[in-house]
Amino acid sequence: MRAALQILRVDPFDAADHDRWWHAYAAAKHADMGEDALVWTLEESRAEMQQHSATTERRTYVALRDGAVVGAGSLALGLKDNLHAAALGVTVPAEHRQRGVGSALLAYIEAEARDAGRRTFRAETAWPAAAPADGSGQPGIDFARRHGYALALGDLQNRLTLPVPDRMIAELLHEAPHEAEPTTVPESASPAAGYDIRSWVGPVPEEFVAEWAALDAVLDTEAPTGDLDIEAGVADVADHRADEALQQAQGRTSFGTVAVAPDGRVAAYTQLVVSGDDGNAYQWGTLVRHEDRGHGLGLRVKLVNLRMLQQHSPHVPRIYTYNAESNAHMLAVNTRLGFVATGRLGELQKRIG
Structure with missing residues (x-):
């Protein structure tokens, strides 16, 4: 019988808590994008989460099963603008997928966002540049659509070798x-x-x-x-x-x-x-x-x-940038400079009222 899933909020000032959140987050990103995954580093993430910001409240979460981290989540709430919206993140390492971890994390974080008075949920997911522009068949997009999220804006991830x-x-x-x-x-x-x-x-x-x-x-x-x-x-x-x-x-x-x-x-x-x-x-x-x-x-x-x-x-060694796929002018400029597409980013949205 599978052990029950436990979801806990992370204390960013507890080094071990933050580190295990980050390792799950990074593993999931690399599972989706390989060497083209753009991941905030461990110490960059730690500094951001420990900042006492006047503009954004940030929270992170871990999903535990038998004491092991099987998923990571995040929530960002604007404090001065976009007070109707929340930015949510759910990342599950490949070996823990298809076991209800992502769905449980998402439901938990959505409840936190609703309790904060937010009615528009935003999220992001990445997939390889060679895959369809709408993300069809990609795990992140398929998961999001099953939970009521639509692709609101598609971006290209581009890399310039220096x-x-x-x-x-x-x-x-x-x-x-x-x-x-x-x-x-x-x-x-x-x-x-x-x-x-x-x-x-x-x-x-x-x-x-x-x-x-x-x-x-x-x-x-x-x-x-x-x-x-x-x-x-x-x-x-x-x-x-x-x-x-x-x-x-x-x-x-x-x-x-x-x-x-x-x-x-x-x-x-x-x-x-x-x-x-x-x-x-x-x-x-x-x-x-x-x-x-x-x-x-x-x-x-x-x-x-x-x-x-x-x-x-x-x-x-290189520069990374994101541009909306509809921004033809900037994409043409990037091509002339030598940028090459390395991935796609889907900006997702779900309205609850």
């Missing part, structure tokens, strides 16, 4: 509308066509941080959203600085570039973040404000930021 030859970066910069291009890092460029490009390593300079935070807050709603029930975030400099402090605690290094418009405001921004644990770079936000679109600023700031990364950290 270094990109500087001549290629220069060629693409030359093709873009000729705003300013910095020749040294992190000095500002001489203005051309009215825009000034500024780059730096580390925290956002004080002169730009308020507008950076404002652009970053609307990134999720300015990018393709598909059928996602999502609201723009709340822009707050103190919250942004808290996120930077978390990055430092995680051993991550941020590379930022902005385009400054003639009116002195930030017209576009982009960010690459390098993990201190796995050594890879990850493309975070890129956005151009509405009134400055059509000038090639998004491409330009990404190229300048890439060049800075390679100059400052030449041993970073």
